Amino acid sequence: MPRDHRSGSARTPLETSLSVERAARLVDDLVAFLGPAGVVADRERLSTYESDGLALFRQAPWLVVLPRDTAQASRAMARLWADGLAIVPRGAGTGLSGGATAVRGGAVLSTARMRDLLELDVENRFARVQAGLVNAHLSKACAGHGLFYAPDPSSQQACTLGGNFANNSGGPHCFKYGSTVRHVLGVVAVDARGDVLDLSEPRLDPLGLDLVGVLTGSEGTLVLATELTLRLLPTPERTETLLAVFGKLGQACDAVSDLIARNLEPSAIEILDRLTIEAVEASVYRAGYPLDADAVMLLDVEGSTAEVDEIVEELEAVLHANGGRELRRASTALERKRLWAGRKGAFGAMGRVAPDLYVTDAVVPRTRLAELVAGTAEICRELGLKLANVFHAGDGNLHPNICYDGRDANEVARVLEAGHRIQELCLAAGGALSGEHGLGLEKRDGMCALYNQADLDAMGKLRDAFDPERRMNPDKLLPTRPCMELRTAPPTLPGEDRG
Amino acid sequence: MKTSIQTTERALASVDPASRGWFARWQGPELPLVSPADETEAKEFLRAAGADGLVVLPMGNGSKLDWCPVPKRVHALLSTARMSGPVAYEPAEGVLTVRAGTTVADITALLARDDRRIAPDVPFPERSTVGGAFCAGQGGADRLRRGTWRDSILGARVLGADGAVTTSGGRLVKNVTGYDLFRLHGGAHGALGCVLELSLRLYPDPPSAAWWERDEEDPAGALRSLAQLRGAPLAPTRLVAFGDHDHWSAAVHLEGRPRAVAAALAEVTSRIPGGRVLRDDAARARAHTLRDGGLPDDAAATSPWPLLEVHVRPSDTPRAFHLLRRTAQGLGIGAEFVVEPALGCIALRTESPPGEAALRSLHKAVQWERFAARWMGLPVALRAEFAGPPPPGAEFMARLIDQFDPLGRFARGRVHPNL
Numbered sequence: 004m005p006r007d008h009r010s011g012s013a014r015t016p017l018e019t020s021l022s023v024e025r026a027a028r029l030v031d032d033l034v035a036f037l038g039p040a041g042v043v044a045d046r047e048r049l050s051t052y053e054s055d056g057l058a059l060f061r062q063a064p065w066l067v068v069l070p071r072d073t074a075q076a077s078r079a080m081a082r083l084w085a086d087g088l089a090i091v092p093r094g095a096g097t098g099l100s101g102g103a104t105a106v107r108g109g110a111v112l113s114t115a116r117m118r119d120l121l122e123l124d125v126e127n128r129f130a131r132v133q134a135g136l137v138n139a140h141l142s143k144a145c146a147g148h149g150l151f152y153a154p155d156p157s158s159q160q161a162c163t164l165g166g167n168f169a170n171n172s173g174g175p176h177c178f179k180y181g182s183t184v185r186h187v188l189g190v191v192a193v194d195a196r197g198d199v200l201d202l203s204e205p206r207l208d209p210l211g212l213d214l215v216g217v218l219t220g221s222e223g224t225l226v227l228a229t230e231l232t233l234r235l236l237p238t239p240e241r242t243e244t245l246l247a248v249f250g251k252l253g254q255a256c257d258a259v260s261d262l263i264a265r266n267l268e269p270s271a272i273e274i275l276d277r278l279t280i281e282a283v284e285a286s287v288y289r290a291g292y293p294l295d296a297d298a299v300m301l302l303d304v305e306g307s308t309a310e311v312d313e314i315v316e317e318l319e320a321v322l323h324a325n326g327g328r329e330l331r332r333a334s335t336a337l338e339r340k341r342l343w344a345g346r347k348g349a350f351g352a353m354g355r356v357a358p359d360l361y362v363t364d365a366v367v368p369r370t371r372l373a374e375l376v377a378g379t380a381e382i383c384r385e386l387g388l389k390l391a392n393v394f395h396a397g398d399g400n401l402h403p404n405i406c407y408d409g410r411d412a413n414e415v416a417r418v419l420e421a422g423h424r425i426q427e428l429c430l431a432a433g434g435a436l437s438g439e440h441g442l443g444l445e446k447r448d449g450m451c452a453l454y455n456q457a458d459l460d461a462m463g464k465l466r467d468a469f470d471p472e473r474r475m476n477p478d479k480l481l482p483t484r485p486c487m488e489l490r491t492a493p494p495t496l497p498g499e500d501r502g
Numbered sequence: 503m504k505t506s507i508q509t510t511e512r513a514l515a516s517v518d519p520a521s522r523g524w525f526a527r528w529q530g531p532e533l534p535l536v537s538p539a540d541e542t543e544a545k546e547f548l549r550a551a552g553a554d555g556l557v558v559l560p561m562g563n564g565s566k567l568d569w570c571p572v573p574k575r576v577h578a579l580l581s582t583a584r585m586s587g588p589v590a591y592e593p594a595e596g597v598l599t600v601r602a603g604t605t606v607a608d609i610t611a612l613l614a615r616d617d618r619r620i621a622p623d624v625p626f627p628e629r630s631t632v633g634g635a636f637c638a639g640q641g642g643a644d645r646l647r648r649g650t651w652r653d654s655i656l657g658a659r660v661l662g663a664d665g666a667v668t669t670s671g672g673r674l675v676k677n678v679t680g681y682d683l684f685r686l687h688g689g690a691h692g693a694l695g696c697v698l699e700l701s702l703r704l705y706p707d708p709p710s711a712a713w714w715e716r717d718e719e720d721p722a723g724a725l726r727s728l729a730q731l732r733g734a735p736l737a738p739t740r741l742v743a744f745g746d747h748d749h750w751s752a753a754v755h756l757e758g759r760p761r762a763v764a765a766a767l768a769e770v771t772s773r774i775p776g777g778r779v780l781r782d783d784a785a786r787a788r789a790h791t792l793r794d795g796g797l798p799d800d801a802a803a804t805s806p807w808p809l810l811e812v813h814v815r816p817s818d819t820p821r822a823f824h825l826l827r828r829t830a831q832g833l834g835i836g837a838e839f840v841v842e843p844a845l846g847c848i849a850l851r852t853e854s855p856p857g858e859a860a861l862r863s864l865h866k867a868v869q870w871e872r873f874a875a876r877w878m879g880l881p882v883a884l885r886a887e888f889a890g891p892p893p894p895g896a897e898f899m900a901r902l903i904d905q906f907d908p909l910g911r912f913a914r915g916r917v918h919p920n921l
């Protein structure tokens with residue numbers, strides 16, 4: 004049976020690493036309790052796991068394991084541990100930092116067969132889900148009960164709640180409601196040895212150390228989350244969606260800084276620039292954004308009717324004062340949906356501009372948005388690259404999207420240089436490496452620019468407490484070499500350096 | 503004389519005697535209290551103490567020392583009280599970075615001029631340092647609206663057992679750069695290090711407030727009143743039923759923009775007849791009184807005055823509350839209750855220090871029901887006994903404590919006697 008999972012006579016990386024006999028025994032053992040659909044070991048199918056949404060870095064795993072529940076995951080991980088394999092958790096693979104790429108080979112542990120909604124407690128407003136449940140499916144399941152799950156990444160139709168937990172993902176409405184960490188009430192997790200940590204009881208206050216808090220955002224480097232207990236919120240009485248049109252991108256950015264300085268609290272503030280508007284309007288996501296605008300700002304205001312009216316009135320004044328030349332209110336639910344579909348489909352729409360898209364993610368002080376957005380544009384102009392901006396402006400979370408053709412090696416090199424320079428620019432302004440996509444492989448070494456070695460050593464202790472052999476998602480999040488060494492070493496692509 | 507003791511004595515000479523006032527309730531050993539003026543002094547002291555094998559207990563003003571068992575090994579208290587004041591404050595950015603010894607009241611005063619505030623709104627802000635409240639995992643009266651420390655803390659600087667001061671997180675409202683190590687210190691009671699600095703998300707200080715309160719026949723009536731607000735578009739700051747033997751009330755605290763508060767108040771009064779309304783400053787004052795437990799400050803400060811906090815699923819609140827009340831009555835424990843049904847939180851404060859036997863029986867009832875409970879202000883002899891079973895994940899917590907402090911430089915056993 005297990006041999007059916009491998010194709011051809013050439014030895015697979017798993018067999019090279021473990022010896023043919025041990026590799027076969029491992030696959031046999033896993034298939035014995037996961038069933039044939041729970042193990043992928045043939046080269047062809049493994050290649051579909053060779054990268055996540057950051058296709059710049061590719062490495063196929065040696066094996067993919069697909070448990071159905073915590074017990075199977077625990078057993079599988081204990082078995083993988085026994086053979087010394089690295090374990091890379093994977094949800095839907097929509098991550099944009101190379102986090103789910105098996106850079107050292109080993110086994111990918113996929114949650115694709117763990118998609119159950121385990122409990123929906125309407126009265127107590129929480130849901131218990133398996134980690135592989137798709138984000139949008141949860142909100143859909145609770146919509147009929149007047150509840151919703153707040154974190155709403157633009158990838159929510161595909162990404163998993165486990166991936167959201169691992170990356171502490173955000174989304175447009177996280178401006179008001181906060182990123183994933185503010186919505187995780189509990190977790191069931193499995194460590195590299197297969198030990199289960201059950202913190203599933205929903206809790207506002209941790210009992211003892213806040214393990215749930217520190218595991219959220221740990222990018223699969225400490226544990227595999229198998230189940231999550233998530234907070235649900237009551238659907239607001241009213242939602243008003245506004246589209247503000249600006250003649251200059253800088254004006255839109257300044258308007259955001261002004262809104263925040265004035266304590267105005269819409270629930271989402273998103274900006275799309277001219278190139279993005281053009282791409283969206285030429286795509287199936289067409290939202291009716293004006294093509295002659297340099298930027299549009301999309302805002303949601305939610306709350307009670309009185310509250311929404313009051314905030315919208317104040318917002319309108321601030322937007323006009325900052326050069327907003329037109330302010331549209333969505334008058335129907337359909338129009339509202341359409342305006343948001345344009346924003347959520349923006350990355351997909353960029354496919355029309357160039358074959359590949361490098362979505363960078365940086366977070367900056369909200370008082371300096373205009374200056375830094377202009378700075379990123381300047382960097383791309385100097386390097387002859389096409390840049391589109393669509394970002395979570397209210398949180399200072401920039402997404403300069405660089406359009407390129409991956410077949411052009413020279414262009415790829417310029418894209419990477421731009422990414423590096425944008426990162427430097429944002430850090431120099433008091434920003435950080437990532438607002439929501441995580442560090443993964445892509446930004447791992449950038450940690451040395453933000454933290455000193457002692458800071459990183461302290462983070463290393465956390466990792467060692469959970470996984471002293473660093474088998475969970477190796478080479479991610481923390482630099483693999485001391486910062487001193489990295490600063491003097493010639494630059495390499497993350498992933499080329501194997502520590 | 504050993505260098506650490508010299509350092510200790512030097513530091514002791516500069517301690518503000520007033521900051522020792524709250525120790526009566528700790529009932530721990532008389533220990534030297536070192537209150538460094540800055541990070542360098544704190545590092546120097548910890549280094550010297552480590553060289554002499556002294557075990558150090560980090561604290562702020564010491565107002566929560568009686569929340570936990572007295573550690574088996576502890577030789578000195580390291581207070582952050584003199585390390586206070588803002589480090590970086592950018593109102594337009596919505597972030598404040600402060601030294602951990604800053605009192606919550608001082609922060610509130612600083613932010614008020616810009617119509618900003620921090621959360622949680624913890625009791626007795628004048629004597630609570632922000633670092634202490636965070637490390638003790640203290641809840642606030644505005645939890646329903648603004649959440650817990652996890653919702654507010656963005657980053658920290660911490661003095662670790664190895665003597666290094668390290669940073670995690672940052673000064674940005676959204677940030678996923680690296681591990682959020684700072685989160686581990688919330689509720690760790692200093693077991694993993696001494697928090698020196700915190701960055702906090704700021705919230706708008708709402709221009710308008712209202713407090714609606716209605717006298718009720720009994721607690722069941724108070725809970726029934728609040729249940730009528732279920733599903734109402736209110737976004738309240740607090741929904742609370744409170745009382746003792748004779749007097750019970752239901753109350754709603756509303757904050758926001760003037761028209762929104764007025765509309766929410768109209769919603770409350772349309773659903774529940776009767777009740778009185780306080781507005782703005784009067785509303786805030788009433789909310790603060792209840793936040794601080796309604797007790798005179800000095801009564802709360804001198805002798806043990808146990809407070810039990812029980813957390814259950816919100817739907818289980820009435821059952822849990824009635825059970826606790828019946829048990830307390832049966833044991834002859836006079837108690838004031840503060841019940842927050844939307845959060846599943848029940849606080850029981852004894853009216854006069856009860857006897858140990860009665861407390862034990864109450865504790866047994868809580869254990870029997872497997873309520874998540876935390877006792878504060880217990881007589882010292884009961885604290886370890888009442889800690890309950892180790893928290894879920896205790897084994898992982900123990901690994902973390904060993905990893906961050908392998909030599910046991912910081913006092914252990916406060917998170918739980920086994921940790």
Ligand SMILES: Cc1cc2nc3c(=O)[nH]c(=O)nc-3n(C[C@H](O)[C@H](O)[C@H](O)COP(=O)(O)OP(=O)(O)OC[C@H]3O[C@@H](n4cnc5c(N)ncnc54)[C@H](O)[C@@H]3O)c2cc1C
Pocket residue numbers: 055056091092093094095096097098099101102103114134135155156157158161162163164165166167168169170171172173174175222223224226227228229350351439440443476
């Ligand atoms: C078009 C598009 C739009 C996007 N928009 C947003 C956005 O608005 N906001 C945002 O934050 N992100 C966004 N993203 C990025 C991405 O969707 C998120 O990071 C998402 O959370 C990843 O989920 P996933 O299931 O695809 O995880 P994967 O990509 O499979 O994995 C992501 C990381 O999590 C780890 N992981 C996955 N599952 C688990 C688990 N169960 N336990 C432990 N670790 C695990 C992996 O090892 C990896 O490090 C977008 C991506 C795309 C392609």
